[in-house]
Structure formats: structure tokens, C-alpha cells
Amino acid sequence: MTVDEHARRHPEVWRRFSPRQTLVRYAWYLGIVFVAVWSVSNLDIPWFYFLDAHTQAGDLITRMIPPDWAYFDEILDPLLETIHIATLGTAITFFLAFPVAILAARNISPNAMTWFVARFILVASRSVNTVVWALLFVAIFGPGPVAGIWAVAARSIGFVGKLTAEAIEEIDEGTVEAIEATGASRLQVLMIGVIPQVLPVIYGTMIYRWDINIRESTVLGFVGAGGIGIQLYASINQFAWREVAVILLAVFGVVIVSEFVSAIIRQRIN
Amino acid sequence: MTTSTRWRPPKLIANPLHRHGLTLLVVAYLIWSLGTLDIDWNRTAQGMGRAGDILARMFPPDFTRWQLLVRGLAESVQMALAASFFGMILAIPLGLCAAGNLAPKPVYLAARGIISLTRTFHEVVIAIFFVKIFGFGPLAGVLTLIVASVSFIAKMLAEDIENMSMSQVEAVRATGASFPKLLIYAIAPQILPRYLGVSIYRLDANVRHSTVVGIVGAGGIGQTLAASFSRYDYDFSLAILLTIIALVFAGEFFSTWVRGQLR
Amino acid sequence: MLTINNLVKVYPTGKEALSGVDLTVSEPQVVAIIGSSGAGKSTLIRCINRLVEPTSGSIVLDDTDVTALSRRGLRRARRRMGMIFQEYNLVERLTVMENVLSGRLGYVGFWRAYLRNYPPEDIAAAFELLERVGIAGYEDTRADALSGGQRQRVGIARALMQRPDLLLVDEPTASLDPKTSRQIMRLLCELAHERGTPALVNIHDVALARTYADRIVGLHDGKVAFDGPADALNHEVLTDIYGEEDWSTTLADAEDGAGKPDRRLHDEVEHEAAAG
Numbered sequence: 001m002t003v004d005e006h007a008r009r010h011p012e013v014w015r016r017f018s019p020r021q022t023l024v025r026y027a028w029y030l031g032i033v034f035v036a037v038w039s040v041s042n043l044d045i046p047w048f049y050f051l052d053a054h055t056q057a058g059d060l061i062t063r064m065i066p067p068d069w070a071y072f073d074e075i076l077d078p079l080l081e082t083i084h085i086a087t088l089g090t091a092i093t094f095f096l097a098f099p100v101a102i103l104a105a106r107n108i109s110p111n112a113m114t115w116f117v118a119r120f121i122l123v124a125s126r127s128v129n130t131v132v133w134a135l136l137f138v139a140i141f142g143p144g145p146v147a148g149i150w151a152v153a154a155r156s157i158g159f160v161g162k163l164t165a166e167a168i169e170e171i172d173e174g175t176v177e178a179i180e181a182t183g184a185s186r187l188q189v190l191m192i193g194v195i196p197q198v199l200p201v202i203y204g205t206m207i208y209r210w211d212i213n214i215r216e217s218t219v220l221g222f223v224g225a226g227g228i229g230i231q232l233y234a235s236i237n238q239f240a241w242r243e244v245a246v247i248l249l250a251v252f253g254v255v256i257v258s259e260f261v262s263a264i265i266r267q268r269i270n
Numbered sequence: 271m272t273t274s275t276r277w278r279p280p281k282l283i284a285n286p287l288h289r290h291g292l293t294l295l296v297v298a299y300l301i302w303s304l305g306t307l308d309i310d311w312n313r314t315a316q317g318m319g320r321a322g323d324i325l326a327r328m329f330p331p332d333f334t335r336w337q338l339l340v341r342g343l344a345e346s347v348q349m350a351l352a353a354s355f356f357g358m359i360l361a362i363p364l365g366l367c368a369a370g371n372l373a374p375k376p377v378y379l380a381a382r383g384i385i386s387l388t389r390t391f392h393e394v395v396i397a398i399f400f401v402k403i404f405g406f407g408p409l410a411g412v413l414t415l416i417v418a419s420v421s422f423i424a425k426m427l428a429e430d431i432e433n434m435s436m437s438q439v440e441a442v443r444a445t446g447a448s449f450p451k452l453l454i455y456a457i458a459p460q461i462l463p464r465y466l467g468v469s470i471y472r473l474d475a476n477v478r479h480s481t482v483v484g485i486v487g488a489g490g491i492g493q494t495l496a497a498s499f500s501r502y503d504y505d506f507s508l509a510i511l512l513t514i515i516a517l518v519f520a521g522e523f524f525s526t527w528v529r530g531q532l533r
Numbered sequence: 534m535l536t537i538n539n540l541v542k543v544y545p546t547g548k549e550a551l552s553g554v555d556l557t558v559s560e561p562q563v564v565a566i567i568g569s570s571g572a573g574k575s576t577l578i579r580c581i582n583r584l585v586e587p588t589s590g591s592i593v594l595d596d597t598d599v600t601a602l603s604r605r606g607l608r609r610a611r612r613r614m615g616m617i618f619q620e621y622n623l624v625e626r627l628t629v630m631e632n633v634l635s636g637r638l639g640y641v642g643f644w645r646a647y648l649r650n651y652p653p654e655d656i657a658a659a660f661e662l663l664e665r666v667g668i669a670g671y672e673d674t675r676a677d678a679l680s681g682g683q684r685q686r687v688g689i690a691r692a693l694m695q696r697p698d699l700l701l702v703d704e705p706t707a708s709l710d711p712k713t714s715r716q717i718m719r720l721l722c723e724l725a726h727e728r729g730t731p732a733l734v735n736i737h738d739v740a741l742a743r744t745y746a747d748r749i750v751g752l753h754d755g756k757v758a759f760d761g762p763a764d765a766l767n768h769e770v771l772t773d774i775y776g777e778e779d780w781s782t783t784l785a786d787a788e789d790g791a792g793k794p795d796r797r798l799h800d801e802v803e804h805e806a807a808a809g
Contacts, residue, residue, distance in 0.1 A: 045409045049409065129482035178623070182612065182691070197624070279631070
């Protein structure tokens with residue numbers, strides 16, 4: 001073995017990455033930092049606000065204590081309304097998301113056109129936030145829980161539909177083949193061969209979405225679509241911080257309980 | 271032949287008492303909820319006509335004020351990018367503290383408490399508080415999105431750390447490595463791919479959420495949208511909505527692509 | 534009964550799975566189709582009920598040209614062909630009875646199927662079949678709670694519920710243990726003979742094929758390389774179909790399990806002796 005060969009086989013310096021790889025990595029880091037700096041600087045952030053932010057926040061919290069417990073009686077009905085909006089909205093979703101999901105699943109959608117339209121519905125439904133949907137439905141149905149229910153449904157179609165379509169795309173094709181081989185019609189294949197396979201996924205997704213919807217329903221009142229949000233918005237605007245504290249605690253309780261319930265039901269489905 | 275020839279189709283819920291009970295419960299719930307909800311049926315009935323009216327006024331979408339649109343859009347994207355960046359960084363310490371297998375019990379409980387508290391409240395609720403503290407504008411929006419991102423990424427991070435292989439950590443600890451060294455040699459390699467994946471997903475979620483914090487005055491295209499709605503400028507609203515949909519679609523495409531590259 | 538003429542299938546990838554297959558089944562018999570993986574066995578079976586769309590050629594069942602049918606006509610034709618699968622392809626989350634009754638889907642309308650409201654004679658026939666295939670009493674068990682052998686019995690019952698004129702069987706035993714495989718093959722062949730239904734059976738296991746089938750068709754590279762009675766299978770034929778290999782144990786296995794000593798051919802025995 002010559003000295004050269006030895007040096008090549010046993011170099012004294014070992015590097016995990018080649019210089020080129022290192023360069024690329026640092027270019028990525030630099031790019032990310034650059035994007036972050038550009039974003040922040042372009043937002044015109046008034047940095048001096050941070051100077052007294054902690055006193056402001058502290059002030060806010062001290063004004064919330066003690067919570068005005070007597071106010072709880074008044075928010076009981078709005079709290080129930082919030083839960084109703086989430087539940088009824090999710091229930092409507094079940095009927096609307098199903099056909100869209102079937103058309104949006106590549107393997108059973110009748111043709112490229114139906115697939116595209118269904119996919120567009122799913123993307124549109126998910127891109128538009130529940131609160132934005134609520135704006136639209138308040139314009140249509142006027143202020144109140146009906147707008148909220150439809151807003152929740154409109155946003156949930158995309159969520160439930162997308163996950164269901166993905167589940168349909170992953171079903172066992174053999175079963176579908178077997179049902180087709182009996183001479184069954186398209187609808188029958190769908191009903192016997194496809195739907196039983198994805199039903200657990202649909203139930204699970206619906207329950208999961210229900211507990212997200214509870215959280216979403218708490219703010220629909222900000223745009224007039226019913227629920228506890230109306231009281232929250234009013235109390236904040238009247239600087240009634242001790243009422244705000246009660247509402248927030250109540251919302252916290254409802255959301256935690258609904259999350260717990262949803263987790264238990266989903267566990268039992270599986 | 272001894273076998274029975276009667277067959278009843280199976281029911282979803284075998285016990286008839288439970289089955290009928292559930293049906294009854296659902297019907298009772300519907301009556302109760304629809305009865306107690308404060309619904310103005312007259313106004314609702316007009317809805318169909320109104321929907322047609324609004325739809326008619328939405329078409330064709332009005333893109334003539336595109337400068338306004340682009341400005342709002344850019345602000346939303348910048349808010350999302352900045353929030354994702356800071357969210358990613360701040361989530362690391364919180365995530366480590368919230369991992370039951372690394373953090374001491376009191377730290378763990380405190381971190382979990384922060385995560386569930388911030389996760390409970392909707393972005394809009396958090397936004398309205400930041401608006402009260404920092405005034406109207408994108409700062410309140412960015413802070414809202416940062417809070418939501420930190421809590422989301424930290425929760426995922428903590429779960430990944432709790433599910434990672436402890437034997438690798440033990441092996442590195444056996445070499446006499448300190449905790450920071452443990453972090454970079456045994457923990458980071460196991461959780462880094464998922465952490466990056468979750469962060470990229472969060473970027474795409476932030477783009478979506480950035481459109482809504484504007485409704486309470488926290489900046490971004492949501493503010494433009496809310497304004498157009500309140501002025502019954504429905505054709506402009508549709509233009510904004512279509513732009514948001516395109517933006518979310520592009521963001522999702524980008525995040526799927528990046529996550530594909532990370533694998 | 535079934536006549537296949539010059540059947541060709543080229544997949545979109547350019548792979549030619551079948552390159553001119555001719556096959557006639559004119560009496561109720563069990564026809565085993567053997568051949569190495571990729572020889573086109575599965576494609577052939579699936580072309581007959583057009584789960585795979587043939588590229589050219591004709592398939593005539595009695596007097597219907599299956600290849601020329603519209604969607605609606607195809608569904609009618611499929612009702613007359615029962616199919617049995619390697620992975621059973623049951624609807625796992627439905628009960629045994631629902632799976633068996635799904636064999637009648639081609640005959641009942643959508644709502645009857647939705648409400649599981651099948652005619653009483655179908656239900657009676659299903660109970661009879663369950664008993665015949667040996668899973669009486671399991672009608673309300675969900676399919677995912679069954680063993681492999683039991684699932685295949687459900688698969689057989691489902692296919693027979695169609696009262697088919699032809700059985701298409703795709704690797705019925707490939708996912709089963711050796712003992713269950715023999716039981717299933719025996720059951721299949723008995724039922725085909727009982728009901729006078731011809732059956733095309735794709736099968737990997739040459740010994741099983743030779744033991745239970747009446748006739749054997751060997752596919753090689755998308756063409757028929759052998760077509761003859763089960764007992765005409767010998768070393769040369771197997772080499773034609775699969776390529777060079779020592780076939781003595783395979784042939785001996787079939788002899789041991791056959792229980793049909795009258796079919797034993799002298800030249801084969803001699804051959805075995807020579808090989809051994």
C-alpha cells in the first residue's frame with residue numbers, strides 16, 4: 001500500500017456531508033431565515049407595542065378576576081345552542097359528504113368530469129373557513145343559528161368528504177371485483193362492495209369532526225350566526241371582562257368534555 | 271333438514287332495546303334542539319330566494335380591484351410564513367417539556383396544560399384578545415397564528431418523542447453523553463422527519479387560518495373579505511373567495527411536494 | 534357451452550398476457566388451468582366475464598358473444614358465471630348470509646338489495662348451500678371472523694347462489710394450508726359434478742390439479758401449451774409448460790392422493806422409475 005492509498009482509505013478528516021451537501025443545507029437555512037425576515041418586515045409591525053404588552057395583558061387578567069358567576073345562568077341557553085349548531089351541522093354533513101366523496105374517489109367516480117367537480121367542491125369547502133361560510137349564510141338566511149348550522153355543514157363536507165374519498169381509494173378492490181362478477185349493477189356494487197368497507201372510517205371522521213365543530217361553533221356568533229359567540233363578542237366590546245372570564249371557562253369546559261366524549265366513541269368504534 | 275330457513279337481515283345494533291332507544295333518542299333530540307333554537311322561520315324561508323339573489327350578484331367575480339386583493343393576499347401569506355417560522359422554533363422547547371418520557375412530572379403537566387388550553391380556544395377568540403392588547407392589524411394575527419402553531423406542533427412533537435425508541439436513547443446515554451448531546455444524537459434523528467412534515471403541514475394550515483383572523487380585525491385577506499361582505503360587494507367577495515381557494519390549493523400542493531421531498 | 538377463439542389481451546403497459554388462446558368446454562367437467570406465474574391464467578379467467586377487457590378474439594357462452602355485449606348485457610351474462618377468488622374477496626364487514634345472498638344481486642333490484650329483502654326461495658337456497666358447503670349455523674357470523682377455509686366455503690356458496698352455467702375459479706387454494714386446500718378442491722369438484730356445471734380452475738398446485746380435475750390446460754407465454762385429460766400429464770408436458778425441472782415428486786404426490794388408480798398410466802410409472 002502506497003502512502004497515497006493509505007491516506008485515501010484512512011483520511012484523517014471525516015465529514016458527514018460533502019462540501020456540496022453542506023452548501024446546499026446552508027442555502028436552505030439562509031433561504032428560510034430570509035423568507036421569515038421578509039415576512040415580518042413587510043407586515044409593518046409596530047414593535048413599540050411590545051413595550052407595554054405585558055402590563056396590558058396583566059391588566060386584562062386582573063380585570064377578569066373574580067369571574068362573575070351569576071352571569072352563568074344567562075349563558076346556559078347560548079351554550080346549548082352552540083352544541084346544537086355543531087351537532088345538527090355535522091348531521092347534515094353526513095348526507096352531503098357521502099355523495100361527494102363517492103364522486104371524488106378516483107377508483108369509483110364515473111368519469112374525469114365528475115371527479116374534477118367533486119374534488120373542486122371538497123377543496124372549496126375546506127379552503128373557506130367556517131366563519132367565512134357563516135358570513136355567507138348570514139347574508140342568505142339572516143342572523144341566527146340556521147346560518148351557523150349551514151356554515152358548519154358547508155365546512156365539514158370538505159373534511160369528511162376528503163377523508164372518506166381517501167378511504168374509498170384504499171378499499172379492497174378484490175371485493176368490488178367479486179360483487180361485479182355476480183352481475184350486480186353499479187349502485188349495488190357501491191352499496192354492498194364499497195360502503196360497508198368505509199363505514200367505520202366515515203363514523204370515526206364524523207365524530208372527530210363533531211368535536212372540532214363544537215370549537216368552531218363557539219365563534220360563529222362573532223358574525224351573527226348564533227351560539228355563545230354572540231355573548232362573548234358583546235361582553236368583550238362592553239369591556240365586561242368578568243363576564244368574559246365566565247364564558248371562556250364555560251367554553252373550555254364544553255370543548256374538553258366534547259373532546260373526551262368524541263375520543264371515547266371513536267375508541268369504541270375501532 | 272334441521273336448519274332453520276328463516277333469516278332476518280342483521281341490524282347495525284343487535285339489541286332491539288338499544289336500537290329503538292337510539293332512534294327515539296335521535297328523534298327526541300331533533301325535536302328538542304329545533305324547538306329550543308331561536309330560529310326565525312320566516313326569514314329562513316326567504317333564504318332560498320336570497321341565495322339565488324346573492325349568487326346572481328356574485329357573478330361574474332370582480333377582479334378589477336386586484337391591487338387590494340393582492341395586498342391582502344400577500345399579507346396573509348406573510349403572516350402564515352412568519353407564524354410558521356416562529357411556531358416551529360418555539361414548539362421545540364414546549365414539545366420537549368410535554369414529552370412524558372423526558373420531562374419531570376411538574377414540567378410535563380404545565381406544558382400539557384398550556385397545550386390543551388391554547389388548543390381549546392378557537393383562533394378567532396385568541397385573535398380578539400391580541401387585537402385588544404396590540405390593536406388592529408397583522409401583528410395580532412401573526413401572534414394568534416404563532417400561538418396556534420406552537421401548540422399544534424408541540425403536541426405532535428411530544429407524541430413523537432413519547433413513541434420513539436428508548437433503546438437508541440439508552441445506547442447513546444451509555445456512551446456518557448449529556449442531555450444536549452442526547453438530543454442531537456439520539457432524539458433528533460428519530461423525530462426530525464416527522465417534525466419537519468408537521469411543520470410544513472402547519473404552514474398550509476396557517477395559510478387557511480390566516481384568512482379568518484382578519485374577520486376580527488387581525489389583518490390579512492380576511493379583513494378585505496369581511497369588508498366586502500358588509501358592503502354587499504358580493505362580486506368582489508367571490509373574487510376574494512376564489513383567490514383564497516386557489517391559494518389554499520397551491521399551498522396544499524406545495525406542502526405535499528415538500529413532504530414528498532423529505533421522505 | 535364455452536368457446537374461446539383467438540383471445541388476445543395486451544395491457545396498456547404493452548405486456549401481452551394472452552396471445553391467441555383457443556379453448557372449448559363442451560361438457561360439464563372441471564378444467565384445471567396450470568402454468569407459471571405470468572403465463573396469463575388469471576387474465577384468461579378474468580377475460581371470460583370481462584373483469585379484464587379483452588383486446589381481441591371472441592368468447593361465446595352458449596350462444597351469447599360475451600365480448601360484444603353492452604354494459605347491461607354484460608351484467609346479464611355475468612349472472613350466469615359464478616366466480617371464486619384466491620383471497621375469497623368477501624365483504625368482510627357483512628355477515629356470511631349477506632355475502633352468500635350477494636350472489637343474487639344480479640337478480641334483485643337496488644332497494645331489495647339495500648333492505649336485504651331477498652325472495653324467500655333465495656334464502657332457502659342459501660341455507661341449503663351453507664349446509665352443503667359445510668358452514669351451516671354460521672349465517673349470522675361476520676365474514677372477518679371466519680378462518681381461511683370457511684371464507685372460501687362462503688365464496689363457493691356465493692358463486693353457486695347465482696345458479697351459474699359456468700364457474701370461474703381463480704387460485705382457490707393458494708392462500709390455504711395443504712389439508713384445507715384438498716378439502717376445498719374436493720368440495721369444488723363434487724359440486725361442479727353434482728350440478729353439471731363446468732368449471733375453469735386456475736391452479737398453481739399441479740398435484741392438486743392432477744388429482745381432482747378432469748381435464749388440464751397448460752398455458753405458457755399466453756398460449757395453450759397442453760390440453761388433455763388429467764392423467765396425460767407427464768414429465769414432457771410439464772417441461773413444456775413450466776420449463777426444465779425434476780417433476781417426479783410432483784407427479785408422485787398426485788398419484789398418492791388421487792385415489793383413482795384406474796387412471797394410472799404405465800409410461801408415467803416407468804418414467805418415474807427412470808427419474809427416481
